[in-house]
Amino acid sequence: MQPLLDIRNLSVRFGAAPAVDGVSFTVAEGETLALVGESGCGKTLTALSVLRLTPPAAVVEAESIALHRRELTRLSEREMRQVRGKEVGVVFQDPLTALNPVWPVGEQVAEGLRLHEGLGRRAAWERTVEALREVGIADPRRRASEYPHQLSGGMRQRAMIAAALACRPPLLIADEPTTALDVTLQAQIIDLLLRLREERRLSILLITHDLGVVAELAHRVAVLYAGQVVESAGVAALFRRPLHPYTRALLSAVPRVDGQAGRRLATIEGAVPDPTRYPSGCRFAPRCPHALEPCREPQELREWEAGHWVRCGRAGEWTT
Amino acid sequence: MIVRLLRRLLWAALTLLGTSLIVFLIAHAVPADPIKAFAGPHADKATQEALRRELHLDDPLATQYLRFLGNALRGDLGRSNVTREPVIEAILARFPATLALSLGGLLIWLVVSIPLGVLTAKHRDKPIDRVTLVLATVTVSVPTFWLGRMLQFELAYRLGWFPVAGLFSWTSLILPSVTLGIVGVGYYARLVHSNMLDVLNQDYIRAARARGLSEPVVLFKHGLRNACLPVLTVLGMDMAGLLGGVVFTESVFALPGLGALSLQAVLNLDVPMIMGTVLFAALLVVTANLVVDCVYRLVDPRIKGA
Numbered sequence: 001m002q003p004l005l006d007i008r009n010l011s012v013r014f015g016a017a018p019a020v021d022g023v024s025f026t027v028a029e030g031e032t033l034a035l036v037g038e039s040g041c042g043k044t045l046t047a048l049s050v051l052r053l054t055p056p057a058a059v060v061e062a063e064s065i066a067l068h069r070r071e072l073t074r075l076s077e078r079e080m081r082q083v084r085g086k087e088v089g090v091v092f093q094d095p096l097t098a099l100n101p102v103w104p105v106g107e108q109v110a111e112g113l114r115l116h117e118g119l120g121r122r123a124a125w126e127r128t129v130e131a132l133r134e135v136g137i138a139d140p141r142r143r144a145s146e147y148p149h150q151l152s153g154g155m156r157q158r159a160m161i162a163a164a165l166a167c168r169p170p171l172l173i174a175d176e177p178t179t180a181l182d183v184t185l186q187a188q189i190i191d192l193l194l195r196l197r198e199e200r201r202l203s204i205l206l207i208t209h210d211l212g213v214v215a216e217l218a219h220r221v222a223v224l225y226a227g228q229v230v231e232s233a234g235v236a237a238l239f240r241r242p243l244h245p246y247t248r249a250l251l252s253a254v255p256r257v258d259g260q261a262g263r264r265l266a267t268i269e270g271a272v273p274d275p276t277r278y279p280s281g282c283r284f285a286p287r288c289p290h291a292l293e294p295c296r297e298p299q300e301l302r303e304w305e306a307g308h309w310v311r312c313g314r315a316g317e318w319t320t
Numbered sequence: 321m322i323v324r325l326l327r328r329l330l331w332a333a334l335t336l337l338g339t340s341l342i343v344f345l346i347a348h349a350v351p352a353d354p355i356k357a358f359a360g361p362h363a364d365k366a367t368q369e370a371l372r373r374e375l376h377l378d379d380p381l382a383t384q385y386l387r388f389l390g391n392a393l394r395g396d397l398g399r400s401n402v403t404r405e406p407v408i409e410a411i412l413a414r415f416p417a418t419l420a421l422s423l424g425g426l427l428i429w430l431v432v433s434i435p436l437g438v439l440t441a442k443h444r445d446k447p448i449d450r451v452t453l454v455l456a457t458v459t460v461s462v463p464t465f466w467l468g469r470m471l472q473f474e475l476a477y478r479l480g481w482f483p484v485a486g487l488f489s490w491t492s493l494i495l496p497s498v499t500l501g502i503v504g505v506g507y508y509a510r511l512v513h514s515n516m517l518d519v520l521n522q523d524y525i526r527a528a529r530a531r532g533l534s535e536p537v538v539l540f541k542h543g544l545r546n547a548c549l550p551v552l553t554v555l556g557m558d559m560a561g562l563l564g565g566v567v568f569t570e571s572v573f574a575l576p577g578l579g580a581l582s583l584q585a586v587l588n589l590d591v592p593m594i595m596g597t598v599l600f601a602a603l604l605v606v607t608a609n610l611v612v613d614c615v616y617r618l619v620d621p622r623i624k625g626a
Contacts (some may be wrong), residue, residue, distance in 0.1 A: 051530060053526060053529060081533075081534060083532070084529065084530055084531060084532035085533075086532060089530075090527065092526070092527055093523075097522060097523040098523040098527045099524055099527070100527075100528065100545075100546070101524075102545045102619065102620060102622075103541075103542070103545075108528075108531075111531065111533065112531040112532065112533075115531075115532060115533065116532060147621045147622070149621075160527075163527075164531075
């Protein structure tokens with residue numbers, strides 16, 4: 001089956017520094033792929049590249065960025081605008097800053113409907129109220145006329161999801177959709193996304209650093225480090241048997257409710273390398289507890305078992 | 321809401337009161353003797369004294385001030401020492417010209433500076449940005465009366481494109497409006513520019529683009545509305561500066577407005593007229609600030625209460 005979104009060899013550079021370096025992945029229809037990694041690993045840039053929303057200073061190159069087998073890199077800016085909002089919706093991290101404070105929330109949903117579906121003002125407003133209702137906002141007609149600062153954090157995030165999905169795009173890019181929320185709201189938003197995914201056969205490209213969210217939402221995971229995919233697998237396989245030392249370190253860094261009290265939190269020593277000064281071989285080697293001589297060579301992404309890829313020569317040596 | 325309005329009106333009244341007191345004191349602190357200016361250099365002592373008594377200029381200052389205040393509240397601003405016409409009538413007769421000029425200047429000011437600010441923010445560091453920066457510095461530094469004279473000489477006198485002076489039709493207002501407005505254009509263009517740069521970095525701009533909105537819609541509907549808020553606050557304060565520029569502009573272009581009236585009053589030491597025109601100007605500034613305040617509340621929904 002053809003994937004809905006197919007990214008091949010995507011690179012994003014700022015001057016000479018490759019923030020995203022040869023990243024490839026696919027998202028199938030109805031599938032949720034999570035891009036996981038620390039801050040600065042390039043996951044947001046990767047997602048923004050799909051819609052050409054990267055900062056002007058970023059140089060984006062890709063062998064292919066295809067949506068429904070349509071090559072996005074060859075589209076004009078005008079054609080690209082028809083893709084944004086209509087074929088792909090985006091939810092940003094902080095709903096307080098991602099919603100315009102001087103326009104009512106409903107207007108920010110309705111303008112997309114008027115643009116992409118050619119609806120008149122009244123029809124668009126009715127659809128807006130419906131959209132707000134569908135994301136679980138109570139009293140949607142009143143809320144639609146209110147401004148972002150008048151809504152609670154959870155409602156704002158729901159409103160943003162409504163705006164992103166108003167025109168019923170098949171793909172949703174969710175950039176850290178729960179990071180700015182407290183735990184109870186996180187759970188509600190995750191439930192909302194699960195429901196919408198079920199109802200609309202929605203594909204989701206989920207950017208996050210929260211492995212808990214990954215476990216609940218994702219079907220597949222791609223772990224990014226220093227601009228490269230270092231491991232990619234089905235979510236169950238990844239959690240059951242993480243292969244790359246970075247992935248293993250990430251998982252062990254998550255504090256456990258049933259862990260021993262008083263034990264030190266596990267951390268990964270060192271810091272993400274500066275893109276202008278990547279090590280020539282494995283980029284994780286300086287921080288890796290298992291680094292050996294062969295790790296000085298650049299590592300390739302290899303399929304270790306069906307559907308489970310890893311960029312580490314020593315991957316098979318870990319026991320779980 | 322009503323409470324807010326009442327509070328604003330109270331402040332406005334206090335401002336006017338304070339202004340009247342300050343102007344009164346300054347007008348009477350000037351060492352020149354208005355009687356000498358009024359009666360002429362050949363009047364003898366007796367005439368001068370008689371005149372002084374007639375104009376109540378021999379009363380103590382406090383009495384003079386309170387009398388003035390009492391009359392002013394009844395709409396009587398006294399009579400001009402020079403022409404003997406009622407001050408309030410002179411002011412109201414000349415107000416329309418000043419209003420037309422001020423609005424014209426404001427129009428030029430905002431209609432040019434705002435799009436310019438948006439454009440230079442969008443095309444940062446490109447030629448249009450650099451040229452505007454230089455122009456902004458130049459226009460802020462140029463004195464109003466010099467610019468007015470230059471425009472008058474070149475475009476009206478030599479090239480004959482516009483009337484040289486006087487108020488005969490709306491074309492008479494073009495050069496004066498440009499003169500008045502251009503000083504603010506440069507400054508406001510840079511203000512809008514730097515605010516737009518901040519705004520364009522915000523997430524909601526990226527979110528608007530992500531919905532597929534066209535660039536003009538993103539810039540003007542989403543961006544400008546936020547970038548203009550600081551401009552509105554500054555505009556309130558700049559109203560006073562606008563009226564200051566009006567004085568010079570009306571003089572240069574011989575427009576029958578309040579600026580010329582007040583300038584003449586100062587030169588003649590015509591105290592009632594000075595007080596009247598300054599107080600009226602203060603009223604205009606205070607009103608303009610109230611209007612800007614209300615507009616601000618309309619444009620930014622986050623402002624609540626006082």
